[in-house]
Amino acid sequence: MQDYSLLWLIPFFPLVGSIINGLFGKKIRNEALIGTIGTAAIGASFVVSCTYFFKLLGDAEKIHETTIFGAMGSGTWMNVGQLQIDWGFLLDPLSALMIMVVTGVGSLIHLYSIGYMHGEEGFYRFFSYLNLFCFSMLMLVLGNNAMVMFIGWEGVGLCSYLLIGYYFEKKSAGDAAKKAFVVNRVGDFGFLIGLFLLFWSLGQKGVRTIRFTEIAANAHLLENGGTIVTIVTLCFFLGATGKSAQIPLYTWLPDAMEGPTPVSALIHAATMVTAGVYMIGRMNGLFAMAPDTMMVIAIVGAATAIFAASIGLAQNDIKRVLAYSTVSQLGYMFLAMGVGAFTAGIFHLMTHAFFKACLFLGSGSVIHGMHHAYHHAHLHDDPQDMRNMGGLRKKMPITFITFLVSTIAIAGIPGFSGFFSKDEILWWSFGSTRGGWILWVVGAIAAGMTAFYMFRLVFMTFFGEQKTDPRAKDHIPESGLTITIPLMVLGALAVIGGYIGVPAILGGANHIHHFLEPVFGQAQKLHAIEAHGSHATEYGLMGISVGIAVIGIFGAWFMYVKNPEMPKQLVAKFKWLHTAIFNKWFVDELYDAMFVNATKRAGRICWKGFDLPIIDGIVNGVGWLVRGFSAALRYTQSGQIHSYAMAMVIGAVIIVAAYVL
């Protein structure tokens, strides 16, 4: 039995960092010091995470629970009726993997931010929020019960809001932040309802708990595949669609790109948006009992994957392409969860964290350089518009190489990390007992689109002739070391990160599968969730999906390098299609018409017709009455000692009289 009692240190360090920078950052002023504090805080968490990760690897016992004071039973948060909630943490292979990703990628992005945010007003504020985010995210993944997870869940939402709205003086940033917050609230509502329902339904069976291990151990008390389990899991899934930007609640994520680029990389690509996937993984025993919910998840995931990919085909803003790509890749993860490929989903979560963080940070490096050049030339062009780029591979060699590597990884070319995880998802969606060939078809087509739009991005940005304004084109520098080091590390991970999950059919040992077995194995066995099919089928499918990806890449090359005029001709030919895609299928407009405006109208009616005359009237009336009463009572306090004594006597006489007489 190993000792894991210092688990609380992992979220604790970033919390301290956040407090220090938040309270004293304005006084410190020194950017280097602020950045060091922030990075050191998350770095310390990374060190602790590594220690525990490797300890867990060598430990026969894989599931450990501790509380804030170490020993179980000593960190009671609240004790209500028969429900006891602890400040408890859970370390198992799943959370161990998550803390590695969060603290590892988090550390790199903190380091990157020192360079990227240099000279920004509110530098300290940025680092304070970023640390606070890491704290919340670590609470989310480490919580051993749903309440602690929910604190993290809300905390990351808050930090996301604060960081999207970091440039709050810009209206678009403020609006995007509000949108993210409101849309997430819809999802959070689902999460809470699901939690209450679960607590209630388990309570009916005599088990009052919200601890994950106990939920897993008692889930069998509920009816397998029954209505309750289906509704509970659907509610949780609604929560997941909000946080993880799935249909129908994905619309906030592309707008969230208003935040600084490191934020997009950390929160809106690598960590927070995967919280929904993690949550389903955490409660896999429950979800496995609801095949209907799983089917919904698989369909929503596949639909999101292809839908977002289609929008990504026609965007010109470098970060927006990546944003839709993120939504699409998250769709893959949900597809994996839906077909019961829990391990594959978490595997893809991890590889995606590497290559997508690298892509975002790379795009940040490009934007940084473009911004620098425009600033130098006193121009106000958009530094994020790919139509102003081109040929940057010579100006920014390190950014280019790491970006290219990550793009190859996301496109699913064999040998790179994305290939292994995506291929496993596709194989499961075809061969799983909960999958179907149509899911595979959708996934494979989306993979082709991914390859196309990602290489389109690479070709438009780094290849061809430079289309930047001539006054600025010679002033684009490669970024500094704090930016390029994280890029190189993440680029390397994007290549090799997949080798922990090489499937057996390619002669690999699939380490991640065995590592996560204690978390997912039981539910998969219990509900007979497995992928089966002949080796020939598996090879065949693998070949086809790689072929589709290659076609996508070739298409991008053909259209954007070989025949640069072709896209314009195509747009002219399919005007309506391009308009629809370019405008994101008008989903935002549809939501505005259906929900936003209707809600606003209802709000106006309640406000003018009910709130002002009736509620305010009552409230003001009561307030007025109390104040009047108060003024009158004040006169009893005359300051005269004999009247005080008299009041005491009268009081005592009344009391005694009331009882004795």
Added chain:
Amino acid sequence: MDNLMQIAMQNVNYGSIMPSLVLCIFGMALLLINVFLPRGKTTPASWIALIGLVVTAVFAARGWGDPQFGFAGHVALDKFASFSNIIFLFSAGLTILMSDEYLQREGYPIGEYYPLILFATAGAMWMASGTDMMTIFLGLEVLSISLYILAGMFRGQLRSNEAGLKYFLLGAFSTGFLVYGIALIYGVSGTTNVADIGMYLKSHPAMLGNPMTIAGMLLISVGFLFKIGAAPFHMWAPDVYQGAPTPITAFMSAGPKAAALVAFVRILILGLDGLQGDWTSLLWVLAVLTMTVGNIIAINQTNIKRMLAYSSISHAGYALVGLVAANQIGVSGILFYMLAYTFMNLGAFAVLVLAGKKGEENLTLEGFAGFGFKRPFLGVAMSIFLISLMGIPTTAGFAGKFYIFAGAIKAGYIWLAVLGVLNSAVSLYYYLRVMVYMYFKEPAEDYGWVTLHAGAVISIIISVVGVFYLGLIPGKVMEMARMALFF
């Protein structure tokens, strides 16, 4: 005669009064040391007093694992007393920390100040560990007399004189009720030992309906309710609280009030258990009255010290709710709440101590305009304490109110809990108003006179930590409060 001495000596057991004994020794030593300190230099005295409190805390904590009984059943240093002693020690310690610079500023660096606080604390400890009416009474008087002097300490200030004299006269008056009540109960049962009274009433149920018993219970209650500051015996409180030196006001609102409450709890639940139906109905009414009167008058106050005095009345009302419930969760809720209240109220007073000018004429709402931006640390700290006083989650005030109201609901007093929560809502108005002035009004001054003295800052930091510890992780302390119960 020899035999009698033998018996008496056997029963002495100094272990049972060790904490208060240590305090008294420190207090008396300090009185002597004061003679040798240069005039106007009180800082060393405050350090010695603090050391005394720490040493006492060690002895007080001993009672937790190893309960001590002594003096022929007059004194018990049980878990209940130990927990209460920790509350008194915190309130005395935080008071002493914030006092030194204050005394210098106001021009009354009087050496006797610190020994008197130690004696008052010792008196409070006798009340908490008293298992005999006479011990409790003795403690009450030691406590009260020290407080009378402390309240009137600033001889040259009219308001302070008034406070001391008023408190003394009305306090003496209320003591009359208390002693009369004790005498009546003694007349019924033939004993002043609390447990024996309980046994007697249990074995003679006929005496429960006797007017003498009921009148005795009621008069004892009046005496204690006066000390707690419950309506309609609260009228001294605002005048005394406003006039007394600010740290003493802070002290009075926490430690001594807690002492009266715990002694009251012991007498009612251990001794007068048989009359529970009577005293719960009385306290039900008075709890509601106390909460309401305190809150409603507080609304119209513009002086923050006086506003906190009224708020202190309403908090006594919340605590009484736990006594009405008279069950495990309610009564342990009282212990928890008094500890929580010690932190949040003393913290708020420590901010006032720092924010005041000589004479403290500026401690009004207007005087706090824009304070939060000019003095961010104090502003944030004050906001935290006010939020806790309101009873907003994540703070100690919420957890305390939660347990007390939960106790009331469990005991079936749903309406009482509802009225309590409504009262909390009323209190939002005047607490929030301070924050409104601190953050939403244009600063009238630059608050340049405010200096962050180490002692007061330390007491603020301790209070903030306490407020958040009890608010975020209340489970552990609540568990201890439950273990501390003697029933």
